[in-house]
Amino acid sequence: MAESDNLALYRLWRPQTFSEMVAQEQVVFPLRQSVITGKFSHALLLSGTRGTGKTSLAKIFAKAINCLDPHEGDPCNACEICLAANDGSLMDINEIDAASHNSVDHIRRLTEEIIFTPVRAKYKVYIIDEVHMLSQGAFNALLKTLEEPPSHAVFIMATTEPHRIPATIISRSQHFQFRRISQEEMVKRMREIASSIDLAIEDEALEVIALLSGGALRDAISLLDQTRQAGAEVISRDQVLQLAGRVPDQFLSETAQAM
Ligand SMILES: [Zn+2]
Known part of the structure; x- marks a missing residue:
């Protein structure tokens, strides 16, 4: 049986580079440019309906800013950092599902951790999925870190419901809106x-x-x-x-x- 028969098609076809993304040029282009120039916000907010590529793009960006051999801003998917990121063993890229980790304690632990420099990569990245699910207290704890993030820290927050994110968080983030795919x-x-x-x-x-x-x-x-x-x-x-x-x-x- 071929490998493609075992893996869900969605996982098999998940884009691994900016170039492989379907649509969303309004987000892909500026993010890719920011990898090339090395100038990006330490807090990104990705919003849009489900299944439109937010988490895929968050992972690509996290890899790209840490890749040892990027090509035109794209991660190489061959260096030790990319390989570790792809198999989930890179400690410096963390994914948090805010739907199940929404308390003040969860976020406080994260903000304590983020002070320490990354282990292998250049940047320590926290991808917070469904960020609108955080409690008010958790948002407040996160806000403190977003106000003065360590230079090695990058937060990528993804949400289907941006109207539920406090204005104070949005104002400290660079906001990218995903659209429905045609x-x-x-x-x-x-x-x-x-x-x-x-x-x-x-x-x-x-x-x-x-x-x-x-x-x-x-x-x-x-x-x-x-x-x-x-x-x-x-x-x-x-x-x-x-x-x-x-x-x-x-x-x-x-x-x-x-x-
Ligand atoms: Zn790489």
Whole structure:
């Protein structure tokens, strides 16, 4: 069995460089430039709907600013730092899920840790996912560090709900907004993925997957992955709808009305 058969398509196709990102040029371009010039904020806020690339981009940026051999701002994915970051063993890049680590104590521990210089990398990076879930006390503790961050510290905060972030945090961050990924861009990416695994699927089926996913590429790729299990020779539009638990005729008349 090939490796690609075991791994979820979404993980297999997760972008590892700025160049591999789908869409989001309004975020990718300035962040890549900031890696090249070495001038970036110590607090970044990435906001936008789910499945649009926020966490992927956070990881790429964290790697890029620490990479020993970056190419045009892109991480090389071959040096010891990139390799350790990719297999999750680099202690200097930390990912925190604020949904389950939202207390003052969690953030206080983090702000105590961040004072110490990084172990191997140049920058110590904290990626805080779903940052809007932090408690008020936790935000206050974080704010103190954001006001005077150590020069080796970088915070990357990601959120689907920027309106729930205190203004004091936003004003100390550089804010990047992600947009929903267009139908065309999603279909193009899925076609690329399907052909890489020899999955035969009708164009109409890809369009339906894109519609069902509402701009979230991660959801689209997961649904595409499920069609692999359908075992059909060529995946059709109706098979996709059945997999998604939708009644084909009803779905089509709904989308026709919406257009
Ligand atoms: Zn590297």
